[in-house]
Amino acid sequence: MASDVVFFCKECGYESAKWLGRCPGCNNWNSFVEEKVNKKSNSKISRGISATFDNKSEVVKLNDIVVKNTTRIDTGYQELNRVFGSGLVEGSLTLIGGEPGIGKSTLIMQVCNNLSKHGTVLYVSGEESEVQIKIRADRLNVKADNILFLSETNITQIEDKIEKNNPKFCIIDSIQTMYDEEISSVPR
Ligand SMILES: [Zn+2]
Missing domain, CATH: 2.20.28 (Rubrerythrin, domain 2)
Incomplete structure (x- = not known):
C-alpha cells in the first residue's frame, strides 16, 4: 500500500x-x-463516490458525445421531478440538502417507495439503525419487497454491497456520515 x-x-x-x-x-x-x-491498487474508486463507478476520465470532443435515450425516472412527486429536470437520469448523482429536521429522510423514504417500481433500491444509512428505518417505512406505508437496507458508514463496504446486490438506485443518508478508509482522517 x-x-x-x-x-x-x-x-x-x-x-x-x-x-x-x-x-x-x-x-x-x-x-x-x-x-x-x-x-490501494485494487480499489475501483480512489476517492469519493462516482456516479458511474469508473474513475477513468477521458477528454472527448463535445460534438462526439452521443446523447442516449435519457429516459427520466419518475420520482412520484411532480415538484421533485421538476427540480431534477423532469425526473431522475440514469447514472446520475443527486445531492439533497436542507436543514436538520426538515424532513429529508421522510421524503427520501417516500421516493424510495416510488423508485422501487422501476428497480431495486439500496438504502444506506449512516445515522439510523435497521429498526429506526423500519419504523419510518411502516409509518409511511412503504412495503415494497425490493427495497434493501444497509447500515454502514464505510464507503469501501458500501461499494462492495452495491457490486454484490446490483441495485438500480442507491440512496445514502447522509453523505457527511460516510468515510473513506483510504483517507486517514475522520469524517468532516
Ligand atoms: Zn477552502
Whole structure:
C-alpha cells in the first residue's frame, strides 16, 4: 500500500498536492491540513463516490458525445421531478440538502417507495439503525419487497454491497456520515 500526502482545506474540502496559504475554493487563510492518502491498487474508486463507478476520465470532443435515450425516472412527486429536470437520469448523482429536521429522510423514504417500481433500491444509512428505518417505512406505508437496507458508514463496504446486490438506485443518508478508509482522517 503506497502512501501519499495531500492537503485539504478543512473549511471546504478543496484538495491540493501542495500546502496553500489561501484556499482557492473558499478564500479562507491557513485552512489547509495535511492528510495521508493510502493508495490501494485494487480499489475501483480512489476517492469519493462516482456516479458511474469508473474513475477513468477521458477528454472527448463535445460534438462526439452521443446523447442516449435519457429516459427520466419518475420520482412520484411532480415538484421533485421538476427540480431534477423532469425526473431522475440514469447514472446520475443527486445531492439533497436542507436543514436538520426538515424532513429529508421522510421524503427520501417516500421516493424510495416510488423508485422501487422501476428497480431495486439500496438504502444506506449512516445515522439510523435497521429498526429506526423500519419504523419510518411502516409509518409511511412503504412495503415494497425490493427495497434493501444497509447500515454502514464505510464507503469501501458500501461499494462492495452495491457490486454484490446490483441495485438500480442507491440512496445514502447522509453523505457527511460516510468515510473513506483510504483517507486517514475522520469524517468532516
Ligand atoms: Zn477552502
